[in-house]
Amino acid sequence: MAxxxxxxxxxxxxxxxxxxxxxxxxxGSLPRRDTEALAHLTxxxxxxxxVVLARDRVLPVPGTLxxxxxxxxxxxxxxxTVEGDVGTGATSIALAFAAAAxxxxxxAAAVCVERSSSxxxxxLGAEAALEAGVALERLAxxxxxxxxxxxxxxxxxxxxxxxxxxxxPRHARAADARRLVARARERGAVLxxxxxxxxxxxxxxxxxxxxAGGPWPGLGAGDGLLSERAVRVNVVGRGEARxxxxxTAGARAPVSLAAAG
Amino acid sequence: xxAPAERTLCCWCPDWPVATARRRxxxxxxxPVAVVGSGDPGSRPSxxxxxxxxxxxxxxxxxxxxxxxxxxxxxxxxxxxLDADPAAEARAFEAVARATEPITPRIELVRPGLLSxxxxxxxxxxxGDAALARRVLEAVAGVGVVDARVGVADGAFAxxxxxxxxxxxxxxxxxxxxxxxxxxxxxxxxxPTFEGGADFAHLLVRxxxxxxxxxxxxxxxxxxxxxxxxxxxxxxxxxxxxxxxAVLVAPPxxxxxxxxxxxxxxxxxxxxFAAKGLADRLLARLDESGLSCTQVVIEAETEHGERVSRCWxxxxxxxxxxxxxxxxxxxxxxxxxxTRPGEDDEGRVDDATGGLxxxxxxxxxxxxxxGRQLGFWGGDAAAGDRxxxxxxxxxxxxxxxxxVTGVVAGGRSPVERIRWVPWGEPRDPGPAGVEAxxxxxxxxxxxxxxxxxxxxxxxxxxxxxRPVVVSGRGxxxxxxxxxxxxxxxxxxxxxxxxxxxxxxxxxxxxxPTRRRRALWQxxxxxxxxxxxxxxxxxEQGTASVEAVYD
Numbered sequence: 001m002a003x004x005x006x007x008x009x010x011x012x013x014x015x016x017x018x019x020x021x022x023x024x025x026x027x028g029s030l031p032r033r034d035t036e037a038l039a040h041l042t043x044x045x046x047x048x049x050x051v052v053l054a055r056d057r058v059l060p061v062p063g064t065l066x067x068x069x070x071x072x073x074x075x076x077x078x079x080x081t082v083e084g085d086v087g088t089g090a091t092s093i094a095l096a097f098a099a100a101a102x103x104x105x106x107x108a109a110a111v112c113v114e115r116s117s118s119x120x121x122x123x124l125g126a127e128a129a130l131e132a133g134v135a136l137e138r139l140a141x142x143x144x145x146x147x148x149x150x151x152x153x154x155x156x157x158x159x160x161x162x163x164x165x166x167x168x169p170r171h172a173r174a175a176d177a178r179r180l181v182a183r184a185r186e187r188g189a190v191l192x193x194x195x196x197x198x199x200x201x202x203x204x205x206x207x208x209x210x211x212a213g214g215p216w217p218g219l220g221a222g223d224g225l226l227s228e229r230a231v232r233v234n235v236v237g238r239g240e241a242r243x244x245x246x247x248t249a250g251a252r253a254p255v256s257l258a259a260a261g
Numbered sequence: 262x263x264a265p266a267e268r269t270l271c272c273w274c275p276d277w278p279v280a281t282a283r284r285r286x287x288x289x290x291x292x293p294v295a296v297v298g299s300g301d302p303g304s305r306p307s308x309x310x311x312x313x314x315x316x317x318x319x320x321x322x323x324x325x326x327x328x329x330x331x332x333x334x335x336x337x338x339x340x341x342x343l344d345a346d347p348a349a350e351a352r353a354f355e356a357v358a359r360a361t362e363p364i365t366p367r368i369e370l371v372r373p374g375l376l377s378x379x380x381x382x383x384x385x386x387x388x389g390d391a392a393l394a395r396r397v398l399e400a401v402a403g404v405g406v407v408d409a410r411v412g413v414a415d416g417a418f419a420x421x422x423x424x425x426x427x428x429x430x431x432x433x434x435x436x437x438x439x440x441x442x443x444x445x446x447x448x449x450x451x452x453p454t455f456e457g458g459a460d461f462a463h464l465l466v467r468x469x470x471x472x473x474x475x476x477x478x479x480x481x482x483x484x485x486x487x488x489x490x491x492x493x494x495x496x497x498x499x500x501x502x503x504x505x506x507a508v509l510v511a512p513p514x515x516x517x518x519x520x521x522x523x524x525x526x527x528x529x530x531x532x533x534f535a536a537k538g539l540a541d542r543l544l545a546r547l548d549e550s551g552l553s554c555t556q557v558v559i560e561a562e563t564e565h566g567e568r569v570s571r572c573w574x575x576x577x578x579x580x581x582x583x584x585x586x587x588x589x590x591x592x593x594x595x596x597x598x599x600t601r602p603g604e605d606d607e608g609r610v611d612d613a614t615g616g617l618x619x620x621x622x623x624x625x626x627x628x629x630x631x632g633r634q635l636g637f638w639g640g641d642a643a644a645g646d647r648x649x650x651x652x653x654x655x656x657x658x659x660x661x662x663x664x665v666t667g668v669v670a671g672g673r674s675p676v677e678r679i680r681w682v683p684w685g686e687p688r689d690p691g692p693a694g695v696e697a698x699x700x701x702x703x704x705x706x707x708x709x710x711x712x713x714x715x716x717x718x719x720x721x722x723x724x725x726x727r728p729v730v731v732s733g734r735g736x737x738x739x740x741x742x743x744x745x746x747x748x749x750x751x752x753x754x755x756x757x758x759x760x761x762x763x764x765x766x767x768x769x770x771x772x773p774t775r776r777r778r779a780l781w782q783x784x785x786x787x788x789x790x791x792x793x794x795x796x797x798x799x800e801q802g803t804a805s806v807e808a809v810y811d
Contacts, residue, residue, distance in 0.1 A: 085750050087786075087793025091710035091811035107648040122717075122748065122809060126667030126679040127708035136667045137688060140652050141681070143663055153655055160651020162644070197750075215789045216810075219758035219782065222740060226706045226760075226782050226794055226810060 277374025298345025444474025525616025
């Protein structure tokens with residue numbers, strides 16, 4: 001696929017024109033159809049039909065995190081994976097995406113998988129979500145989902161909400177993941193699988209966002225306070241956004257807004 | 262053309278939520294108890310959780326219905342405050358309903374604690390209203406409720422007030438004397454009769470009408486003009502007429518909604534989820550016919566043929582949420598009830614021995630719908646409906662409290678500051694976002710994105726490898742040098758930066774529940790670039806990771 005410069009407007013190819021309907025004329029009983037006028041009308045209708053470009057159906061993400069995404073937004077119907085080890089800022093990025101969804105009055109949901117003894121990942125902090133800008137009354141958290149029902153739960157959520165943050169369980173099947181990708185595209189919802197290290201997303205994704213952590217400057221040896229940090233974020237895209245963008249970004253708090261690369 | 266008010270008997274078990282709590286926990290007998298809740302499901306919560314029932318000892322100290330929790334605790338220092346559990350109350354009240362069933366089959370439950378029925382037939386059978394009322398008292402005393410009050414009057418509204426006035430002896434208001442009986446009551450008694458009733462009563466007081474008699478003395482036409490159809494309705498109530506509109510609409514026979522459950526549902530959640538679809542369909546069809554429903558009969562049947570049928574009466578019109586809540590109460594009451602030894606169950610309602618196969622809802626009394634005024638800035642209702650359906654479906658699949666929304670409450674540590682409210686239950690409006698004044702003693706700084714509840718055990722060690730402990734005065738034994746925990750990558754590592762300890766002394770006034778702990782903010786890792794910041798709590802010498810700043 002040829003790389004297009006992002007400044008060039010993207011024009012969707014027009015859909016094939018509809019053949020003008022020509023009905024057989026029954027002589028003697030019905031008036032003749034004016035086929036010429038009908039042809040003019042269908043032509044005018046095709047030109048005047050509203051077309052929604054794919055790039056307009058987006059969820060804008062504010063801040064420097066949005067600046068790293070193509071068009072500064074999440075495209076509806078796409079899959080954006082967020083990867084990162086514990087403590088690298090992956091959850092804050094996921095919450096920033098959820099904030100982008102709830103800011104426009106839409107709904108978001110988060111799916112947390114049942115804890116097994118070997119995986120200790122913790123629950124979402126509602127206060128951190130509030131500080132990231134999420135409207136808590138429109139963020140539903142589904143807790144303690146057994147890994148066997150994870151796919152059905154995420155599929156049910158994709159039907160109803162605009163953005164789903166899904167923690168990927170350890171042995172997620174590739175077939176399930178592909179079905180979820182197709183369903184997200186069909187419903188126009190954004191699927192954000194949150195992958196712990198060692199648990200990859202088994203299907204393809206339009207964007208892969210990787211959080212690489214950052215220093216915490218505010219704390220000293222027995223004094224100071226955790227206040228801000230700049231998180232290094234790596235965004236790798238497929239297709240149009242193929243160029244890997246690296247930069248520093250962050251959610252509203254606790255991270256600062258350093259310049260993007 | 263108005264039908265004369267039907268003579269009704271009302272049996273009221275005062276402070277039923279408190280009585281239910283005392284049955285569950287006999288140690289509360291004699292203690293001042295208040296039950297805090299948000300009111301009827303389906304009605305819009307007005308101000309957050311308020312006291313909905315208080316025991317006699319608490320009332321003596323000044324705790325009344327409608328107070329906020331903190332005010333109630335301030336008025337009565339030893340108050341035991343419990344959260345409302347409408348399902349348990351309904352379950353307990355099922356026994357009372359069953360005890361009254363031999364007297365008459367047409368019992369109407371208004372809410373747990375209040376039941377009523379028309380007395381025309383039973384009164385003739387038992388030889389008068391007073392005899393009937395005493396019979397009801399005996400029946401109810403047979404299941405252990407000794408403080409029930411019974412009142413008989415024309416119309417359900419007057420009967421309820423008669424029950425309030427009754428003591429050990431039932432209060433029987435002579436036929437036709439309801440208007441005189443009602444005249445002395447204050448207008449605040451009109452508050453529960455419809456949504457917005459409290460404001461309406463307040464308005465009447467400001468206009469100078471303090472009693473129902475004064476309100477009833479106004480001409481009906483003037484009341485209709487000034488207050489609208491709702492006001493005209495309560496005016497009829499205050500005059501002693503029955504709560505019916507001029508035209509009593511008979512529900513069309515095809516408006517019965519049935520839901521067959523195949524495979525049979527063994528959990529109340531599954532049946533309640535199915536009932537939600539039922540409720541939506543029924544109320545949508547009633548809407549199309551321009552009707553709304555004030556009384557429903559809910560029937561359920563198991564695979565072995567046992568069935569239960571209860572009539573639920575509602576003040577005002579039923580919303581889908583209120584209807585589903587009543588279905589849930591009835592099913593919980595039926596499926597989880599157990600006959601106590603010695604109880605004479607005559608087999609009228611068989612205990613459930615199998616799964617549920619059928620839930621049926623019949624509208625019993627319908628009134629013409631006056632519509633609902635929606636807010637102007639309504640928001641995206643369609644998106645909310647879609648999300649609601651998806652989340653309700655997940656609730657049916659995974660359990661009632663698997664789907665939650667977060668409410669930020671007050672507290673010191675991140676775990677305490679979150680309250681997860683199951684979907685469908687009212688969210689009490691928390692403080693307005695981050696602009697709320699800070700909670701004294703709260704952990705400063707940004708909120709952590711990952712919270713561990715329960716906290717993950719960890720080991721906070723000093724340079725010599727000994728665990729770091731914090732003395733009673735808040736002094737640490739040594740600066741921390743290493744943190745080991747399963748929740749951290751590579752199981753932990755050397756401490757790069759730290760601050761603390763912040764000592765917390767929780768509930769110092771209550772010896773059994775007193776907790777003393779110290780919090781630390783610690784950055785752990787091998788290089789400053791890849792440090793993981795987390796919140797560590799040290800309590801009684803053992804450390805645990807409470808949250809990770811992800």
